[in-house]
Amino acid sequence: xxxxxxxxxxxxxxxxxxxxxxxxxxxxxxxxxxxxxxxxxxxxxxxxxxxxxxxxxxxxxxxxxxxxxxxxxxxxxxxxxxxxxxxxxxxxxxxxxxxxxxxxxxxxxxxxxxxxxxxxxxxxxxxxxxxxxxxxxxxxxxxxxxxxxxxxxxxxxxxxxxxxxxxxxxxxxxxxxxxxxxxxxxxxxxxxxxxxxxxxxxxxxxxxxxxxxxxxxxxxxxxxxxxxxxxxxxxxxxxxxxxxxxxxxxxxxxxxxxxxxxxxxxxxxxxxxxxxxxxxxxxxxxxxxxxxxxxxxxxxxxxxxxxxxxxxxxxxxxxxxxxxxxxxxxxxxxxxxxxx
Amino acid sequence: xxxxxxxxxxxxxxxxxxxxxxxxxxxxxxxxxxxxxxxxxxxxxxxxxxxxxxxxxxxxxxxxxxxxxxxxxxxxxxxxxxxxxxxxxxxxxxxxxxxxxxxxxxxxxxxxxxxxxxxxxxxxxxxxxxxxxxxxxxxxxxxxxxxxxxxxxxxxxxxxxxxxxxxxxxxxxxxxxxxxxxxxxxxxxxxxxxxx
Numbered sequence: 001x002x003x004x005x006x007x008x009x010x011x012x013x014x015x016x017x018x019x020x021x022x023x024x025x026x027x028x029x030x031x032x033x034x035x036x037x038x039x040x041x042x043x044x045x046x047x048x049x050x051x052x053x054x055x056x057x058x059x060x061x062x063x064x065x066x067x068x069x070x071x072x073x074x075x076x077x078x079x080x081x082x083x084x085x086x087x088x089x090x091x092x093x094x095x096x097x098x099x100x101x102x103x104x105x106x107x108x109x110x111x112x113x114x115x116x117x118x119x120x121x122x123x124x125x126x127x128x129x130x131x132x133x134x135x136x137x138x139x140x141x142x143x144x145x146x147x148x149x150x151x152x153x154x155x156x157x158x159x160x161x162x163x164x165x166x167x168x169x170x171x172x173x174x175x176x177x178x179x180x181x182x183x184x185x186x187x188x189x190x191x192x193x194x195x196x197x198x199x200x201x202x203x204x205x206x207x208x209x210x211x212x213x214x215x216x217x218x219x220x221x222x223x224x225x226x227x228x229x230x231x232x233x234x235x236x237x238x239x240x241x242x243x244x245x246x247x248x249x250x251x252x253x254x255x256x257x258x259x260x261x262x263x264x265x266x267x268x269x270x271x272x273x274x275x276x277x278x279x280x281x282x283x284x285x286x287x288x289x290x291x292x293x294x295x296x297x298x299x300x301x302x303x304x305x306x307x308x309x310x311x312x313x314x315x316x317x318x319x320x321x322x323x324x325x326x327x328x329x330x331x332x333x334x335x336x337x338x339x340x
Numbered sequence: 341x342x343x344x345x346x347x348x349x350x351x352x353x354x355x356x357x358x359x360x361x362x363x364x365x366x367x368x369x370x371x372x373x374x375x376x377x378x379x380x381x382x383x384x385x386x387x388x389x390x391x392x393x394x395x396x397x398x399x400x401x402x403x404x405x406x407x408x409x410x411x412x413x414x415x416x417x418x419x420x421x422x423x424x425x426x427x428x429x430x431x432x433x434x435x436x437x438x439x440x441x442x443x444x445x446x447x448x449x450x451x452x453x454x455x456x457x458x459x460x461x462x463x464x465x466x467x468x469x470x471x472x473x474x475x476x477x478x479x480x481x482x483x484x485x486x487x488x489x490x491x492x493x494x495x496x497x498x499x500x501x502x503x504x505x506x507x508x509x510x511x512x513x514x515x516x517x518x519x520x521x522x523x524x525x526x527x528x529x530x531x532x533x534x535x536x
Contacts, residue, residue: 092378095376095377096376096378100511104509104510104511106376106377106378106381107376159378199511202511202513204511204512204513205510205511206511206512296454296456296506298446298449300446301443301446303380303439305378307380309379309380309437310437311441312380312438312440312441314440314446
C-alpha cells in the first residue's frame with residue numbers, strides 16, 4: 001500500500017483524525033498540567049515522560065474513544081521495562097499485521113479492519129474469580145494508569161519489530177478480580193464476529209474461531225506481561241488489536257492475542273488456537289527460542305523490520321527474545337525443546 | 341487470428357510482453373512504494389506464484405489443443421516453459437537476496453534441512469535440463485529421448501505443488517484451487533494414455 005494513498009485506503013473519516021498541531025497542543029497542555037501536579041515526581045520516581053512520536057502527516061492517527069484520550073495522553077515511559085533498540089516506523093506498525101480474522105496477508109488487516117467497531121466494548125471476566133461479570137472496557141481500565149513501554153515483538157514467522165505500547169500490567173488487572181486458589185491458567189478470547197471479520201467466514205481456514213490464547217498464572221502475573229490499549233502514543237488501531245490486546249514480549253507474537261472480549265480463569269490448561277490447529281508446529285508456551293526450530297523453518301535468526309531489500313536486517317534471535325533475565329526462572333527445570 | 345508472418349510476429353510479441361507484465365508490475369509497485377512494509381516477502385511470494393501459474397499454463401497447452409482445437413498454442417509452449425524457469429529462478433534469487441541476504445550459513449541449512457525449500461530447489465534443478473533442451477535443434481538432436489526427458493515436467497509439477505502446500509499457515513483456499521487444476525491437467529494425461 002502506498003503511503004500516499006494509505007489514508008484513502010484506510011478510509012478514516014477526516015473528522016476522526018487529530019491533526020498534528022492539535023495533538024501536540026493537547027499534549028503540551030497535559031504535560032504542563034502534569035508537571036504542575038506533583039503526581040509523576042512522587043508516585044513514579046523512575047518514570048520519564050513518554051517520548052513524542054514521529055508520525056508522518058499522511059498516515060492516519062487513531063485517537064480512540066473520547067473517554068480514553070486523557071488516559072493515553074498521560075501515559076509515562078517505563079524506562080526499566082523498555083528496550084533501547086531503534087523503534088519500527090509507525091507506518092510499519094500499522095500496516096504489517098498478522099490478524100487473520102481480517103485476512104491472512106500482512107496487508108489485509110490495515111485494508112479491511114478500518115470500520116471494525118471497537119467502542120463500546122465489553123469484556124467478560126469468568127471462571128475461578130471472586131468477581132466475575134460482564135464489564136464495560138471503560139470500567140475495566142478506570143483504575144489503571146498507562147505506561148509507555150518499548151518492547152521487541154518476535155513473530156513465529158521469523159520477522160520482528162520494536163514497538164512502543166501503551167498499557168498496564170496484566171497482573172494489576174488480575175488482582176482486582178481476585179482469582180481463587182484454583183486459578184492456574186488464564187484464557188483470553190478474541191471477539192467472534194463473522195459480519196466484520198471476513199476470515200471467520202472462510203470455508204478453507206483451519207482455525208476454529210474465535211481465536212483463543214492463554215498463559216500460566218505465573219506468566220500472566222509477570223511484570224512484563226502487558227494489557228495494551230495504545231501504540232505509538234495513540235489508541236490501538238483496529239488492525240493492531242483494538243481496543244484491548246495482550247502483549248507478552250518473550251513469546252512469539254501469536255500469543256499476544258488481539259481484540260479481547262473474554263478473560264477466563266481455570267485450573268486446566270487452555271486449548272489455544274494455533275496449538276490446536278498445528279500441535280507439532282505451535283506449542284502452548286511458544287517462548288522465543290533460537291535453539292528450537294519451527295518444523296518448517298529456522299528460529300535462529302530473525303529479520304528485523306524495516307529491512308532493506310539488498311542488505312536484509314538479519315539479527316540473531318535471543319532466548320526469550322532477550323528477556324531471559326526477567327522470565328527464564330519461570331521455566332526452571334523444564335525441557336524447552338519438549339515444552340516449545 | 342491474424343495470419344501470415346506479420347501476424348505471427350505480432351502475436352509472439354504480445355505473449356512475450358504479457359508474460360513479462362507480472363514482473364514489470366512488481367517492479368513498478370516496488371518503485372512506487374506500493375508493496376507494503378515488507379516488500380521482500382511480497383516479492384518472493386509473487387514470483388513464486390507466477391512460476392507455479394506459468395507451469396500450470398505450460399501443462400494446459402496439450403489439453404488446450406486437443407480439447408479446444410487451439411493449435412496455435414503449440415508455438416507458445418516453449419515460451420511458457422522458459423518463463424516458468426525465469427520466474428522460478430527469480431523466486432529463488434529473491435529469496436536468497438532479500439530474505440537471507442546471501443548469508444551462506446543460513447542458506448546452506450535452509451537448502452538442506454527445510455523440507456519445503458529442498459522440494460522447491462529440486463523442482464528448479466529439474467527444470468534446468470528442460471530449459472537447455474528447449475530449442476528446436478536440441479529437440480531434433482535428442483529425437484525420441486527429448487520427449488522422455490520432458491516427461492520430467494510431471495514430477496516437477498508435483499514437487500512444485502508440494503512446495504506450495506508447505507506454505508500453508510491456516511487457510512488453504514489458494515492451494516486447493518491449484519491442486520484441483522493440477523489433478524485435472526494430470527488426470528487428462530492419464531486418460532489419454534489409457535485410451536491409446
